[in-house]
Amino acid sequence: MIRTGGALPLGMRPRRRPSIAIPLSRQGVRPYISAMTKTPRSHIRNFSIVAHIDHGKSTLADRLIQMTGSLEEREMKDQVLDAMDIERERGITIKANTVRLEYDAADGEHYVLNLIDTPGHVDFAYEVSRSLAACEGSLLVVDASQGVEAQTLANVYQAIDNDHEIVTVLNKVDLPAADIDRVKAQVEEVIGLDASDAVEISAKTGQGIDQVLEAIVTRLPAPPEGEGAEPLKALLVDSWYDAYLGVVVLVRIIDGRMKRGQTIRMIGTDARYQVDRVGVLTPKLVTVPELGPGEIGVFTASIKEVADTRVGDTITEDKRPTAVALPGFKPAQPVVFCGLFPVDAADFEDLRAAIGKLRLNDASFSYEMETSAALGFGFRCGFLGLLHLEIIQERLAREFDLDLIATAPSVVYRMTLTDGTVTELHNPADMPDVVKIATIEEPWIKATIMTPDDYLGAILQLCQERRGIQTDLAYVGSRAMVTYELPLNEVVFDFYDRLKSISKGYASFDYQIDGYREGDLVRMSILVNEEPVDALSMLVHRSAAEKRGRVMCEKLKDLIPRHMFKIPIQAAIGGKVIARETISAMRKDVTAKCYGGDVTRKRKLLEKQKEGKKKMRQFGRVEIPQEAFIQVLKVDG
Amino acid sequence: MTVWASPDQTAPAPLNGDDGSPGFGVYLHWPFCAAKCPYCDFNSHVRHAPVDQTAFAEAFLREMAHVRDLTGPREVTSIFIGGGTPSLMTPETVGTLLNAVAAHWRVPANIEVTMEANPQSADANRFAGYRTAGVNRLSLGVQALNDADLTFLGRLHDADEARAAIELARRTFPRLSFDLIYARPGQTLENWASELREAISLAADHLSLYQLTIEDGTPFKALHAAGRIAIPDGELASNLYAMTQDITSDHGLPAYEISNHAVPGAQSRHNLTYWRYGDYAGIGPGAHGRFAVGEAVEKHVTITERHPETWLERVRRHGHGIAETETLDRMAQADEMLMMGLRLTEGVDLARHEALGGRTIDGQALQAMIDLGMVERVGNARIRATARGRIVLDSVIAELAQ
């Protein structure tokens, strides 16, 4: 098991019981329903559900699925679309999910509604942006007891940028703490949306869901008329690997039709495939004869790997290509890197296979081989954020039963060397000799924090300590919204945890990458028993080095068990020691009475001790527990 | 009549293992006590109605017959009756048990026969009977030589009773050992030094000196967890231990094991069998046995049911109370041998360790321990823990075990 230790990022506490679920879309292919694709554009509505984390998007999706009868009662469960184990355990959505609903509206007409439930957590903002590109409208869900939070803003602005019509839905009105008037005022003041026609619902009790369905039909637009019926032009929204079907591709048809047997071309990758199957997700995959303009559906085409598909690509007919490709979107960029090493060096090949498999279904993380003097062979992996990192580690540990050591997360630095070359540094251990470096730049972010004003003082102080530059501060009632520019490297370690504890969980946080800036960064090494532990070295701002070094040494002193000899722990920059601690030698460790039957018990203790030692890594004569590598970075204060 | 009734026999038998064989001991466990001591996690039970000793003795005999079938014919090198409080048995019961051992295995006349006893005067009154029954070595649970600490330890005797019991035992038995528990709450180097000196003055040829251990599931554990008792910390405990080693060896009772001291030649044969990793049969509730059968490399482990009446019932039904068995492969045996053997001042014979485990000891780990001054070589043949190594022996063993 990987121990990432400590608290999870904001709002990430597990709250659901684990369960093993096969995604519904993967429970085999259903027979074909012919009437399904004859829907005229005017009777199609495509929309995303967006919100701050935990405001109830997936629960609303449950109710919409239920009320339209897409799943039978016995197939329903809470957040039915969150099918991955890790989603169910943590009670969060990680992957966006699409469902096609059939709805008989009050006007007597039959509509097809394509719903995309999106994740709320900032690490998966990329899922939101591609979902939005496939739709014309959004349901903006706001928790009526919490109000507008940082990701509410980030997501609704993205929807507005995509020219979406927006229906505001105030959820959780069943809660005693719901304050509808206050939250409506917030929506108007902070976001600038008219909240007078917000739909008031409880996704839990089902109250108001009928009005949501009507609002979708009456207030959201139908897909626009394209240039005409031909040729095929479709947006590649997402793709995933299915054990039975191979690579499944989610598309939004802009123009033309997609059908079985058609030879298609992906413009970006310039690859040709023959479509073997076209379908829709109800959320089960149901085969249909074809997909028409305005529709969202899936196809398979004997594509080998998810990596062969580029999200945002334009799909067209090979013989009659479309004249104009879609703009596409920027690929998701990993922003946080860390090394993953097997505890037992013999597991390296297993780790390679496991990472390869995971990557099949998650193109957003990257990996390359890495060698560490202390940890042997492993991989340097890039992630969308810390939660993403934590999730991948956990999946590797659990789904592949691997014991791993994760090294300090690091951001990507950009170095200009004295000879003028510019390189990216993913790993502090690879930092060239300081004399060869002209400048080092680090990534900065623009952070938005929303908080009850009681905690504002402490939060401002935290941001200042992290070298933040305040750019804005506004109040909405007693809630403050503050924006800061911050170096990403000050945020990757424990910023979420700190923010959460300072604000007792009430503050919310969102960020965007905001370019590179030069910084006075130095490499700090940690020496245990006089030997540098490369996996613990890091780049820090010179002004923060001494404090960080001191805290690291103090933490390691607590994390490394006593040995039979005393162990000095030092933090150093170049050859200069900036902090030191000593772990004193163990005084006494011997069983006083041991004879006769005690042997079995003692041997079991010994075996447990040996098991425990396997969870340690040997550095010279010192054994360091795995969790120390992550725990040591959780700096308080 | 018993086979070893030779009251004037004082010369100890040769140490088993001196001839290269670590011996075959027979252990009998009597699981009852008059009161449960708050620190004790041994398999001991208090009964408010009198225990039917005849019924239990019969069950011991049946189980012994079963175990004899498992071990095959062997020559016994020592017998040990432990507990609990075996001195709650009548001398007749003890005699019955010892005779049964002699009926099942070959028992030479001069072997060591130890029995544990508590120092209450009621028990002491039976000492002579035990001697007649065949016991030639007594192990007395004295624990402390001052009344305040005896009360704290929940013992039923006081210091004078303990002194009297020692006196009487010395006169009755050819060999005598007694146990003390030290590193008690509030104990200083000075007051332990004087108590230990008194103990040495009373001792015959053997002492067991155990540092108080807070065992799981005992009342002391709960008190300790609640912060109501504090035992000496690592620093003081380690100093108390070092001082104990100095004082005992200055007085001719050097340690031959972590907590056991003897005039050279007066070591407990039976316990040496455990530490030298010999074989032993275990009979009675909660007893463990470990023995090889014939030429097989595996060792068999037997563990009997702990609860006395349940054990009794099982013996009645199945002819034995063995609840668990285990087969130790070579590696497990090599680890156990190391675990036990490094407790001894004499250390471990590397060739035997290698023969047992089927591979040599981890040379790198051994060298690291030698470099740290925790382990030393004795000639080419043996290794042993140094004085520094002994105080952290559990960690040293964890380094060396495979």
Ligand SMILES: Nc1nc2c(ncn2[C@@H]2O[C@H](COP(=O)(O)OP(=O)(O)OP(=O)(O)O)[C@@H](O)[C@H]2O)c(=O)[nH]1
């Ligand atoms: N009382 C009440 N609780 C609700 C309501 N809707 C959702 N919840 C609860 O709020 C929690 C979060 O619900 P989700 O539907 O998982 O929220 P989400 O927005 O999909 O969360 P992410 O996908 O992680 O961003 C769950 O515990 C739901 O049971 C509601 O109307 N009333």
Ligand SMILES: C[S@@+](CC[C@H](N)C(=O)[O-])C[C@H]1O[C@@H](n2cnc3c(N)ncnc32)[C@H](O)[C@@H]1O
């Ligand atoms: C089997 S026990 C008891 C023998 C006998 N019933 C008695 O108490 O006198 C053997 C010895 O282990 C020691 N002992 C038992 N529990 C202990 C503990 N928790 N810490 C240290 N020594 C202990 C005592 O010295 C005890 O005499």
Ligand code: SF4
């Ligand atoms: S220490 Fe001895 S007398 Fe006390 S309970 Fe344990 S076995 Fe019985």
Ligand SMILES: [Mg+2]
């Ligand atoms: Mg969700």
